[in-house]
Amino acid sequence: LKQQVQQNNRLATIGQIAAGTAHEIRNPLTAIKGFLQVIGHRMKENGQQKEHGYIDVMLREIGRISSLVGEFLMLSKPRHIKVQSVNVVKVLKDILPIIKNEALLHNIDVVIKQQLTTIPMVEADGELLKQVFLNLTKNAMEAMKDGGLLTLCLKTDEKRRQVVVEISDTGPGIPKQVLEKIFEPFFTTKENGTGLGLPICRQILCEIDGEIRIKSGDKGTRVLVHLPLTKA
Numbered sequence: 592l593k594q595q596v597q598q599n600n601r602l603a604t605i606g607q608i609a610a611g612t613a614h615e616i617r618n619p620l621t622a623i624k625g626f627l628q629v630i631g632h633r634m635k636e637n638g639q640q641k642e643h644g645y646i647d648v649m650l651r652e653i654g655r656i657s658s659l660v661g662e663f664l665m666l667s668k669p670r671h672i673k674v675q676s677v678n679v680v681k682v683l684k685d686i687l688p689i690i691k692n693e694a695l696l697h698n699i700d701v702v703i704k705q706q707l708t709t710i711p712m713v714e715a716d717g718e719l720l721k722q723v724f725l726n727l728t729k730n731a732m733e734a735m736k737d738g739g740l741l742t743l744c745l746k747t748d749e750k751r752r753q754v755v756v757e758i759s760d761t762g763p764g765i766p767k768q769v770l771e772k773i774f775e776p777f778f779t780t781k782e783n784g785t786g787l788g789l790p791i792c793r794q795i796l797c798e799i800d801g802e803i804r805i806k807s808g809d810k811g812t813r814v815l816v817h818l819p820l821t822k823a
């Protein structure tokens with residue numbers, strides 16, 4: 592827990608630094624991206640295949656900087672989190688098209704299971720909750736490079752007054768030495784990773800009295816998100 596507090600403090604500091612610079616980076620990037628697209632179109636029209644390929648690489652790299660800056664902004668927002676009673680099924684439904692589209696591109700099947708005994712109303716900020724589920728399903732899909740199965744399972748645990756969303760994949764799993772570090776800001780094993788996805792998820796869940804647990808060995812990963820049921 593002490594480590595978690597330290598890591599959250601570190602995230603807050605990163606956020607403060609990012610607040611001052613992220614916009615300054617994003618605005619010029621938008622301009623560069625726009626003009627590169629124009630140049631790319633012209634090159635295509637002129638049959639400059641090779642040069643067009645270079646432009647594509649540049650646009651992709653700009654995309655990477657953009658998403659990193661986007662994550663910085665996530666940390667820097669003085670988030671007035673709006674905690675309300677939200678239906679987890681609705682939150683998931685809203686982001687399902689995005690997930691399914693990504694899955695289709697990577698030969699991944701998506702299965703949704705519901706084991707609910709009540710309407711899964713939880714005390715949370717719906718937009719931030721979407722962010723959490725998108726980060727986690729993204730990780731799951733990135734782990735299944737050759738396709739696989741993504742399962743989203745919804746349960747209610749009435750004894751603990753919680754809704755549990757389980758996101759599991761059939762990827763390679765997480766080795767023990769890696770598992771210890773995955774919540775550290777900037778820890779990543781991916782070439783294009785930022786290492787901010789899980790720390791952001793945990794921070795968001797922490798703010799709404801939720802919890803995240805990850806179970807993984809050498810076959811597949813299960814991520815459990817616990818959310819507090821709205822008091823009836």
Ligand code: ADP
Nearest residue numbers: 730731734773779780784785786787788789812
């Ligand atoms: P990023 O995705 O940018 O690397 P994250 O904080 O989202 O950053 O994840 C940190 C690391 O945790 C990943 O680089 C990966 O090694 C590991 N990880 C997270 N989710 C999974 C998963 N479902 N399967 C395997 N490894 C995972």
Ligand code: MG
Nearest residue numbers: 726730788789
């Ligand atoms: Mg990630």
